[in-house]
Amino acid sequence: MSTKLEWLKEIDGQLWLVEDEKENLRLYYRVKEVIHAEQSPFQHVMIVDTYEFGPTLVLDGVIQTTSRDGHIYNEMITHIPLLTHPNPKRVLIIGGGDCGAAREVCKYAQVEHIDMVEIDELVVKVSKQYLTEVSGNLSDPRVRFIYEDGTTFVKNQNSTYDVVIVDSSDPIGPAEQLFSYEFYRDIEQALKPDGLMVCQSQSPIFHMDVLKQTYERISKLFPIARVYQAVVPTYPGGLWSFTLGSKKYRPEQLEDKWNKEAKYVNKGILKACFHLPESVRQALGV
Ligand code: SAM
Numbered sequence: 001m002s003t004k005l006e007w008l009k010e011i012d013g014q015l016w017l018v019e020d021e022k023e024n025l026r027l028y029y030r031v032k033e034v035i036h037a038e039q040s041p042f043q044h045v046m047i048v049d050t051y052e053f054g055p056t057l058v059l060d061g062v063i064q065t066t067s068r069d070g071h072i073y074n075e076m077i078t079h080i081p082l083l084t085h086p087n088p089k090r091v092l093i094i095g096g097g098d099c100g101a102a103r104e105v106c107k108y109a110q111v112e113h114i115d116m117v118e119i120d121e122l123v124v125k126v127s128k129q130y131l132t133e134v135s136g137n138l139s140d141p142r143v144r145f146i147y148e149d150g151t152t153f154v155k156n157q158n159s160t161y162d163v164v165i166v167d168s169s170d171p172i173g174p175a176e177q178l179f180s181y182e183f184y185r186d187i188e189q190a191l192k193p194d195g196l197m198v199c200q201s202q203s204p205i206f207h208m209d210v211l212k213q214t215y216e217r218i219s220k221l222f223p224i225a226r227v228y229q230a231v232v233p234t235y236p237g238g239l240w241s242f243t244l245g246s247k248k249y250r251p252e253q254l255e256d257k258w259n260k261e262a263k264y265v266n267k268g269i270l271k272a273c274f275h276l277p278e279s280v281r282q283a284l285g286v
Helices: 070-084 100-105 121-130 150-155 173-179 181-190 208-221 267-272 278-284
Strands: 008-011 014-022 025-039 044-050 054-059 062-066 090-095 113-118 143-147 161-167 191-200 224-231 239-246
Touching (some): 025 121, 044 121, 062 070, 070 100, 070 161, 070 191, 070 267, 090 100, 090 150, 090 173, 100 113, 100 161, 113 121, 113 150, 121 143, 150 173, 161 181, 173 208, 181 191, 181 208, 191 208, 208 224, 208 278, 224 278
Parallel strands (some): 090 113, 113 143, 161 191
Antiparallel strands (some): 014 025, 025 044, 044 054, 191 239, 224 239
């Protein structure tokens, strides 16, 4: 097991995970134990047990999901598109190696098939093994795991999916292209004529440039584009954004269709998440 010490610091006899957010911002999480640490061909993959957030997935020193708040992100990136589409049968997840998004999609009985295209098999392996609070140790036979770059995979799809969920890491390293215009254009092609997509579009507090660019790109490709938000404590700034692009269906009255078990999403959240803070609304021009 290789442990990259640059992300783990011993301070006064305690072990801390140090997450460098940006030049002038660092977050520290006290670590109980390093459960797994390994360099894959794509990134450094770690599971650390933290005092506040429990077992946590860390890629290249950046927290991806934690046992305590991972459900917030995973419920929001899945239930909004799946409720917006009246009959989602074929779903594609790009990234999502912690399996939390796939786990939520499996709650929909009408979904017949889920392709999960993750570049790094090691992320899936360690998440299933050590991050069961998030992954649910996913073994639903509707899920097909494909270990490939998501950008290459979507290029070869045509009118295949009802819903595409881009559950990517930050726009650096292997995920950089998952924020590009060409990639969203290929997703548009991969969707059926009434299909829709969603992606995580970063923090409205710290990455407004990424959110604005994502919203503009998706608005160019889809007649319906909407941004919604959730609060995820372990993501920088807390407030997190998602952008939905839809060819036909509008994300309206989702609360009327809500009948699932969840820890974060409820009827009120389904209405409130589309009400954006004033500064965000103004920056996006919506
Ligand atoms: N919820 C998380 C967040 O917002 O930080 C992201 C979850 S998930 C762990 C992100 C996954 O995207 C990672 O497992 C990573 O390996 C995968 N990924 C990055 N680039 C990719 C690519 N080009 N194709 C497919 N998967 C990719």
